[in-house]
Each structure stands twice: as structure tokens, then as C-alpha cells.
Amino acid sequence: MSKETLQHTMRSKVRVFEDGGIRLLRKGQKGLIHAIFSRFGLVLVLLVLQFGALFSLMRWFSDLLPHYLGGTLLVTAVMMVYLLNQDMNNSVRIPWLVVTALAPVLGVLLFCYTKEDVGHRMLKKRLLELEGQTRSQLPQNKKTGKALDADCPGAASLAQYLRGRGGGFPVYENTQVTYFPSGEAKFAALLPQLESATQYIFLEYFIIDEGLMWGRILEILARKAAQGVDVRVMYDGTCEFSTLPRDYPRRLEALGIRCKVFAPVTPFVSTHYNYRDHRKILVVDGRVGFTGGVNLADEYINHVEKYGRWKDAAVMLEGEGVRTMTALFLQMWSIQREPEFAQFLTRPLPETQANGFVIPYGDCPLDGERVGEMVYIDLLNRARHSVHIITPYLILDGELETALRFAAERGVDVHLILPGKPDKWFAYALAKTHYLPLLSSGVKISEWVPGFTHAKVMIMDGQEAVVGTINLDYRSLYHHFENAVWMRGVDCLPRIEADFQDTLAQCRTVEPTRQSVWQGKKLLHLVGMVLKFIAPLI
Structure with a gap:
């Protein structure tokens, strides 16, 4: 479908912009009166x-x-x-x-x-059923498992956990990984991949907001849907409060795009608000998959500025490893409908030659396993030389804080980069309450002066890394649906380390003193102290 045809057929629903993007027109006006009613x-x-x-x-x-x-x-x-x-x-x-x-x-x-946990027993039961069905569709290649064990027994043990109690995620070889050190870089690579779709496009994102980024993507999705490509979009229900109107799925359906909202917010007090779909997954034809911290909104590509510059990171997978990303999307999509694992997970993929090993994995808050935290702790415990981390938040439980401190006390160069300009002051205050204990053990902490770091990156000894959606805070580790990619020996590892060093060059070093940590902000210090004892409950 051409842009002119799209504009003609959807004249009452779509606005076409000079950059080629489109936005679905909203009824009504913004403002206090509109918000009230x-x-x-x-x-x-x-x-x-x-x-x-x-x-x-x-x-x-x-x-x-x-x-x-x-x-x-x-x-x-x-x-x-x-x-x-x-x-x-x-x-x-x-x-x-x-x-x-x-x-x-x-x-x-x-x-x-x-x-x-009122209201989530059925959801938990359903997700565990879907997880069981997914395992049979994602078999572990025994040769690959033996190769990882020969390369690094410690990494093989982590792979065994992720395959077993961690959720049934296999380790793959021959999966090409491309690292993007910014949302702009991911966006530039994403558009041509969407254009190349011939079978299906799956998107699952925590935040979608109309603007340049989503407009360009939506224009391609609408054209592809008109060409017969199976296009599906899933986003978290909190978008209804912050970025999108409640009838947005219906508007996407009018463009031929299938849409679901995960756990829409309802006017009843419920524990389900604790559990949000924080994943960022985009899959094209099962052969290319994207994930990382980048949502589909303009601040993530620095087209608009909210908290200074926005620092993010993402990865693109090509090859067999994309199967797990497809399975993760289908698990969430199938909660209230018949699963389609066999249809999408058994299709042959083009052969890809690549170095190293990858394990795409997810974390479900209802299965009793803190998969995201266990992977982080495992990397910290196995590190011999360095663990370099970029994260937006630092609200730690005792186990993760102990792992960070113990690694530093063993002589490992543990270095964290956090935002210089926070997006949430209460989270910033809580993060700073962890600074002095970590610094006292030799953990290094730096704050990125230009703005807000939203990347979720950990690289260990320059040999293994995790890039995904999992923050170092309670909500991400305990209450959110998350996903990430663990990798070892892949070609992009030097690029990940180089990105850390480039980011570090623009940071303020935090010294192990109260003045350096709090910078004279007494109210921030007080807020951090008050919130500290209820941090796991908020």
C-alpha cells in the first residue's frame, strides 16, 4: 500500500507526515477538563x-x-x-x-x-502451562551444550539453570549479535528490517507513544499488514494512563494490525498492578529479533529531550536464537487464546555463521524464580577481572548487594554507571542509599553527566555480557515480566566494552564520602532514608 493510498483509505483515522510516518488521530483535546472527564x-x-x-x-x-x-x-x-x-x-x-x-x-x-495475589492465580496457571508447551518446541542441541561446557564449565552451569528451573531456555550457536549503543542506532537498523518482512512482525513493548519514532514504524506496519504480513502489537496497560487512548487497539485493527493490551488498568484495587509487561521484543519472520532498553517513543532516540540526553542500548539477533524471542512473545500473546507455538517455532531459518553462544531468556514474576537476578549474581560470582554495568536504577536486595560487594572485595573491578539526571527522584534517592556501602567495599560508581542512562548492560571479564530490559531494582527483579540476552564469545563484546568506556568518559566519579554521594541535597537524603525500609513494597 502506498502512502497516498493509505492516506486516502484512512483519511479520518491517520495523519501522514513529511518524514513518512503516520499517527492515529485522537478524538477530543488534552487538558485538565479532558483529563477529569x-x-x-x-x-x-x-x-x-x-x-x-x-x-x-x-x-x-x-x-x-x-x-x-x-x-x-x-x-x-x-x-x-x-x-x-x-x-x-x-x-x-x-x-x-x-x-x-x-x-x-x-x-x-x-x-x-x-x-x-487475588486475580492472578489463573494467570499464573496459564503461564506455567504455556511455559511447559514452549519447552517442547525449544529443544536443546546437545552438541551446542557440550561445546559450551568445553569452552567454559561455569557458563555451562548457568545455561543448565536457564534450561531447567530458569524457564526452559536453550543455548544457541551460530546466532549473529549486533550491539547498538543508542536508541538512534537501533531505530536506524530497525526500519529496513521491518521493510524486509514477508511473513510476520511481532512487537511487544512496555511503552508506545505517538511521535516520530512510532509514526515511522507504524507507517511500515500498516503497509505490511495491507500486503498480507501478519502484524501483531502488544503493549502494557499503563500506556492507557500515560501515552495512548483506551481505544488504540481498535484503531490499529482498522489498519489491519492485530493488537493486545497486557493487564489494562481497571477502576478496582487489585494486586495485578504489581505485575507489568516490561519486555521489549520485536521479531521479523523469526529470523531477526531486537531487544534492549529502547521503547517506542521519541525520548529514546533523543528526538525530544526529557532528562537531558538519553543513553540506551539494544541488540539485534539473527539466526536460531531468535526462536526463543518468538516463543516469549507468543507466550504473552496466547494468555487468552490458543497458542501457536508449532506454527511459528518449527519453521526453517536461513543458516547463520557466527562465533560464540547466546541464550535469550525471559523472567516471569509468577513462577517463583528470580531469573534476571540469578543471572546477574552468577556473572558477579564468576568474574575474575571486571564487571561493568550500566543501569538506570539501583534499588538492591541483600543478595545482589552482597554479590556486588563481594566481587569487589575479591579484587574484581566492579564499576556501575548510573544517571546524572534521574527520571524519578524517589528512585534516585533510593539508589544513593546504596552508594556508601558499595563504595566502602571497593565498588566504583559513576554518574553520567549529560543525562539519563536507561541501558541495562552488564559485561563480565570482556567475555560474557547481558543486554536486555532488566534493571537493578525490586520492580524489575521481582514484579515485572522481563527479557534479556546472555552472550559469550560473540563478536560484539568488544563493542559493548567500548561503549561502557565511552560512556564512562562523560561521567562524574562518585567518591566514598557523604558530600560526594548526596552533593548537599539534604531533602533527597531524607527521602532516601525514609523510603529505604519500604523499598521492596513500592
Whole structure:
């Protein structure tokens, strides 16, 4: 379909721009009145009313509380014994102990509500079923497994975990990996790959926002859909609050694009808001796959500026390893429909010759495995010379902080690059509460002066690396659906290390002193201290 034809057939729904991109026209205007009377305003009002009702109920019971003080103390004691005997991370256990000690009735009710995970039992059951079906469609090549074991037994052990309890992800050879040190570089490589699609295009992103980047992509998707290519788009439900209208799937369907929203926000208090689809996956014909930190919005390619310059990273896979990325997309797409694994995962792919090993993998918050954190900890524990990390957030549990500190204390050059200009001040304040303990163990910390680092990159000894969507914070490690690619011996590893060094050259070194860490920002320091004890719960 030509741009002129597209404009003619979708005249009431599409605006075509000089750069070739399109945007779906929205009805109504933005502003305070629109926000109040929109679905966003309605949902917000209903949520506030529900919280108000809950607090009113608590206040009514508070008049009777003195008469039941003894019972409250008993409940608190029982709750503490129960928590101390639960199989949970101490970084999560301690905040619950504090909450139940300070507010016994509310704390116990909140814990029980969270523990029961209302509304997600069926989702968990369904995802575990889909994971089981995926395993049979992603067999492990025994020759590849033996080759990795011969190359590095430690890496083979990690591969065994990812294949077993980690989710059924095999290790691949002959998968070409291209590293992009910015969103602009990924965007430039992405467009021609979309143009080359003949069978299908799958997109799964945390954020989609109309603008130059998404407009150019959407124009290609619409043309490809008109040509008979199976185009599917999936994005997280929080986009309905921040970037896209609720009827956006219907507008995409009008262009021939199949669309799903993961966990749309509803006007009812629910634990499902904890679990968001934070993945970034784009697959073309099963032969090319993209992932990394880059969402489909203009700040990610520095077309607009929000927090200074935006530093991100991504990778493109070509070859057998793309099968796992296709499977990850299909798992989420198939939650409420019949899975199509056999149809897409058994198709032959062009032979690709490449060095090294890759394991694309996902992390599901409902299966009891912290896959993303385990991979990071494994790299830290096996490192002999260096672990270089770029991350936007640093809100650590005890295990990950211990792994970082122990690696540095063993003489490993552990160096973290974090934002110089944060996107969230509370996350920035929490990150800084970890600085001094890490610095005291010899971990190096630098802040990128030009702006915000959104890349999620870890490279170990220049031999292994992880690039994906997984941040070093509780939400990413415990509550989000995530994905990444582990790689060893691939040709782009020197480029990843070079990108770290280039980024480091524009950083401020953080010294192991309070003045260097907090830079005289007393309010930020206070916010960090207050939030620290409930960090796992927010």
C-alpha cells in the first residue's frame, strides 16, 4: 500500500507526515477538563473512593482498638513468627515486619491480600502451562551444550539453570549479535528490517507513544499488514494512563494490525498492578529479533529531550536464537487464546555463521524464580577481572548487594554507571542509599553527566555480557515480566566494552564520602532514608 493510498483509505483515522510516518488521530483535546472527564479521570476517582472507603472502615474500627489491644499484640507476635519462618528474601521480610509492627491490623490485612495475589492465580496457571508447551518446541542441541561446557564449565552451569528451573531456555550457536549503543542506532537498523518482512512482525513493548519514532514504524506496519504480513502489537496497560487512548487497539485493527493490551488498568484495587509487561521484543519472520532498553517513543532516540540526553542500548539477533524471542512473545500473546507455538517455532531459518553462544531468556514474576537476578549474581560470582554495568536504577536486595560487594572485595573491578539526571527522584534517592556501602567495599560508581542512562548492560571479564530490559531494582527483579540476552564469545563484546568506556568518559566519579554521594541535597537524603525500609513494597 502506498502512502497516498493509505492516506486516502484512512483519511479520518491517520495523519501522514513529511518524514513518512503516520499517527492515529485522537478524538477530543488534552487538558485538565479532558483529563477529569476521560476514562483516566473516572478510574482515578473510583480508585480514590475505594481507598477512602477502606480508610473510613479502619477509622471506624479504631474506636474499638483500645479494647482489643491485647488481641492486637497477639496478632502482631503471631505475624512476626510467621514472617520469620517464611521462605522469602530478608530484604522483603524486614519491611513487612516493620509494617505489621507499626500498623498491626492494616499490615496483616495488606500482607494477606498481597500473599493471596487475588486475580492472578489463573494467570499464573496459564503461564506455567504455556511455559511447559514452549519447552517442547525449544529443544536443546546437545552438541551446542557440550561445546559450551568445553569452552567454559561455569557458563555451562548457568545455561543448565536457564534450561531447567530458569524457564526452559536453550543455548544457541551460530546466532549473529549486533550491539547498538543508542536508541538512534537501533531505530536506524530497525526500519529496513521491518521493510524486509514477508511473513510476520511481532512487537511487544512496555511503552508506545505517538511521535516520530512510532509514526515511522507504524507507517511500515500498516503497509505490511495491507500486503498480507501478519502484524501483531502488544503493549502494557499503563500506556492507557500515560501515552495512548483506551481505544488504540481498535484503531490499529482498522489498519489491519492485530493488537493486545497486557493487564489494562481497571477502576478496582487489585494486586495485578504489581505485575507489568516490561519486555521489549520485536521479531521479523523469526529470523531477526531486537531487544534492549529502547521503547517506542521519541525520548529514546533523543528526538525530544526529557532528562537531558538519553543513553540506551539494544541488540539485534539473527539466526536460531531468535526462536526463543518468538516463543516469549507468543507466550504473552496466547494468555487468552490458543497458542501457536508449532506454527511459528518449527519453521526453517536461513543458516547463520557466527562465533560464540547466546541464550535469550525471559523472567516471569509468577513462577517463583528470580531469573534476571540469578543471572546477574552468577556473572558477579564468576568474574575474575571486571564487571561493568550500566543501569538506570539501583534499588538492591541483600543478595545482589552482597554479590556486588563481594566481587569487589575479591579484587574484581566492579564499576556501575548510573544517571546524572534521574527520571524519578524517589528512585534516585533510593539508589544513593546504596552508594556508601558499595563504595566502602571497593565498588566504583559513576554518574553520567549529560543525562539519563536507561541501558541495562552488564559485561563480565570482556567475555560474557547481558543486554536486555532488566534493571537493578525490586520492580524489575521481582514484579515485572522481563527479557534479556546472555552472550559469550560473540563478536560484539568488544563493542559493548567500548561503549561502557565511552560512556564512562562523560561521567562524574562518585567518591566514598557523604558530600560526594548526596552533593548537599539534604531533602533527597531524607527521602532516601525514609523510603529505604519500604523499598521492596513500592
